Amino acid sequence: MTxxxxxxxxxxxxxxxxxxxxxxxxxxxxxLPVLVLSDRQLGNLATVTFQKxxxxxxxxxxxxNMVANFDRILYFDADxxxxxxxxxxxEILNDFDLLLSPSSQQDQMLLHHIGEEERQNTLWEIGNPxxxxxxxxxxxxxxxxxxxxxHYWRLEWLKYKSQDQAALLRALYQSPVKVWLxxxxxNHRHGExxxxxxxxxxxxxxxxxx
Amino acid sequence: MAKVWVRAKTVLNDFDAGKLITRHPGDWFKxxxxxxxxxxxxxxxxxxxxxxxxxxxxxxxxxxxxxxxxSNGAIPVIVSDYPVFEYDRILFYNPSIFLKKEFIxxxxxxxxxxEVIVPIADxxxxxxxxxxxEDRSRTKEIIHDLRVPVYETRAMFLRKAIATEExxxxxxxxxxxxxxxELAFLRALYRVKPYILALPSLWVDSERR
Numbered sequence: 220m221t222x223x224x225x226x227x228x229x230x231x232x233x234x235x236x237x238x239x240x241x242x243x244x245x246x247x248x249x250x251l252p253v254l255v256l257s258d259r260q261l262g263n264l265a266t267v268t269f270q271k272x273x274x275x276x277x278x279x280x281x282x283x284n285m286v287a288n289f290d291r292i293l294y295f296d297a298d299x300x301x302x303x304x305x306x307x308x309x310e311i312l313n314d315f316d317l318l319l320s321p322s323s324q325q326d327q328m329l330l331h332h333i334g335e336e337e338r339q340n341t342l343w344e345i346g347n348p349x350x351x352x353x354x355x356x357x358x359x360x361x362x363x364x365x366x367x368x369x370h371y372w373r374l375e376w377l378k379y380k381s382q383d384q385a386a387l388l389r390a391l392y393q394s395p396v397k398v399w400l401x402x403x404x405x406n407h408r409h410g411e412x413x414x415x416x417x418x419x420x421x422x423x424x425x426x427x428x429x
Numbered sequence: 430m431a432k433v434w435v436r437a438k439t440v441l442n443d444f445d446a447g448k449l450i451t452r453h454p455g456d457w458f459k460x461x462x463x464x465x466x467x468x469x470x471x472x473x474x475x476x477x478x479x480x481x482x483x484x485x486x487x488x489x490x491x492x493x494x495x496x497x498x499x500s501n502g503a504i505p506v507i508v509s510d511y512p513v514f515e516y517d518r519i520l521f522y523n524p525s526i527f528l529k530k531e532f533i534x535x536x537x538x539x540x541x542x543x544e545v546i547v548p549i550a551d552x553x554x555x556x557x558x559x560x561x562x563e564d565r566s567r568t569k570e571i572i573h574d575l576r577v578p579v580y581e582t583r584a585m586f587l588r589k590a591i592a593t594e595e596x597x598x599x600x601x602x603x604x605x606x607x608x609x610x611e612l613a614f615l616r617a618l619y620r621v622k623p624y625i626l627a628l629p630s631l632w633v634d635s636e637r638r
Contacts, residue, residue, distance in 0.1 A: 307573040307574035308574070310573040311572070311573050311574070314619065314622060315622065321549070321552060321578070321627075321629075323552075325552070325629050325630075325631070326629060326631050329629075342470065343466075343467060343470075346466075346535055346538050346539055347535060347539060347628075348469075348470030348471060348472075348531075348532060348535055349532065349628070349629055349631060349632060350628070350629070351549065351627050351628060351629045392542060395542050395543060395624050395626075396624075397622050397623075397624060397625075398625065398627075399577070399619075400549075400577060400578055400627050401574075401576070401577055402552075402555050402576045402577050402578055403552065404555075404576040405576070411576075412576065
């Protein structure tokens, strides 16, 4: 039987508080198991205390496929709120490897939040002068189908140890998977399915870096 | 390292035999292929010599278009209303929209990794916004949720493969079942599941729709 579960990464007090709210919103629609990677136990939730989560806990995030033992993983940033059922997503995951939304930062704002060196190297390495920037704060994937992708994503992230979006583009280039693009309804400040309250989990962060 | 002839479109700083040389718009000069790709990707140069274009593009590329309009002699054009694999890699292009030509070589090269490369029509143009009620109903049955972007199929890059040949067959079939080409394409994509790379909508100029 195929197993499905939600996974969160929550380091620091703010992130843990946000994750708890997000999980509560998820529970209004789904009774699936939830796993949290954190620096301490979160209530009665299944928690993995993943050591050395890296800058912004990104190293922990990029290891969720190694830690969470679900066939299908629904990853949510801690500062998200689920506003509607994700049943359609579960159906689509029967057919595609990775579901996620484009970022609202495109065109002139493409990868604007990362260093210039990484930005230029990314565009050069992927051979695409103007790619779609993907928002990996909400992503749904088949763990086995995306195993190599996550491996390359970790390798790429280790080159700069900063944000993860550019590393994802480089990883996808090296290990393409079958992507079904969702709209920003699934990952946006005003998303009608998933609301993403960007930045709320980053208050009062005190994490150890890799 | 092999060099290619390029023409500057902007002021460029070029190194030749260790010396910094400023190139001005309109200057022809030879430069390394890697540098050429970089500048080409940023729209700072053009490569007009067909021989030179073939050096930065994969072999066996062609354009399929209802009208023979955009060829500069470098890339052969097949006139057809529907994509056909006369070449291993094709750009199916309808000139009713404007495609940024400087990106074409890069997209052909990207077909090394992907089977279908197509721009998103508009980030806010979703499957739930287009087509008739029947189109949307049929589409939702297949793709499960209409809150997904639609694609600009008038500028689509395809690599000849089992999946893409099937995609074109299924797209033809789905087009006959509804009015919206965009929704028909989404249904075909979902049914066939090729390796698809979405491009940002800025690759095409929506104002020329």
